[in-house]
Amino acid sequence: MPAAAFLRLSSVKPVRIVFVGPPGSGKGTQGARVASEFRISHLSTGEMLRQLRDQSDDDCKFSSYTEGSILAPDDLMIELVAERLSLPDCQAGWLMDGFPRTLSQAQAFDGYLNHHGDQITRVIELVADADGIVKRLIERAKSENRPDDTPKNIVERLKVYRVRTKPVLSYYRDRDLVTQIDAMQDIDSVFADIKKCIARS
Numbered sequence: 001m002p003a004a005a006f007l008r009l010s011s012v013k014p015v016r017i018v019f020v021g022p023p024g025s026g027k028g029t030q031g032a033r034v035a036s037e038f039r040i041s042h043l044s045t046g047e048m049l050r051q052l053r054d055q056s057d058d059d060c061k062f063s064s065y066t067e068g069s070i071l072a073p074d075d076l077m078i079e080l081v082a083e084r085l086s087l088p089d090c091q092a093g094w095l096m097d098g099f100p101r102t103l104s105q106a107q108a109f110d111g112y113l114n115h116h117g118d119q120i121t122r123v124i125e126l127v128a129d130a131d132g133i134v135k136r137l138i139e140r141a142k143s144e145n146r147p148d149d150t151p152k153n154i155v156e157r158l159k160v161y162r163v164r165t166k167p168v169l170s171y172y173r174d175r176d177l178v179t180q181i182d183a184m185q186d187i188d189s190v191f192a193d194i195k196k197c198i199a200r201s
């Protein structure tokens, strides 16, 4: 039985998943597959920023976030996510890809969710080693137009992940919300592990 049908039949509460993982760990690829399988919305904050950059006349502000290693301000990200979550398609469930990326974002997100009587069903950590990530991102730079995938930016973004985003995992781990998935497996195996994890949650 497809996962979406199972979830409907068993009238389980909406799936609300947060993906945390370094750049290149497969959050985008797996996020799209999970969203389609479970019929939930895939919210990628990186994609939101790239859309704003493309729509903006004066693209300097957004370019600095999407073309380098600088994180966008917490307030901006929280506003973007809150606005997106208020749209009707998120009622059936959502998967966050790229948010929260800092401890402040995680705390503000909790405030938002509590206010709306919602909670995260599970945080999935996509675990990937730095060497594998660098290889993947260099490959990605060839096939996708991602100016942030230069070797210098990759090293810097991995550092930003370690320093700014890893604390988000400790925060959720304290609440027993985190499941680790080996993101260095092939795409189908990672997806199979994620599906099992969501079905159990």
Ligand SMILES: Nc1ncnc2c1ncn2[C@@H]1O[C@H](COP(=O)(O)OP(=O)(O)O)[C@@H](O)[C@H]1O
Binding pocket: 022, 023, 024, 027, 045, 046, 047, 049, 065, 066, 068, 069, 070, 071, 072, 073, 074, 077, 097, 098, 099, 100, 101, 102, 105, 148, 157
């Ligand atoms: N929640 C966020 N907070 C701050 N900056 C963000 C956030 N999400 C995305 N960004 C910015 O957008 C860039 C691209 O994000 P993304 O597509 O998720 O890349 P990746 O998954 O490769 O790290 C990030 O390097 C960061 O500068």
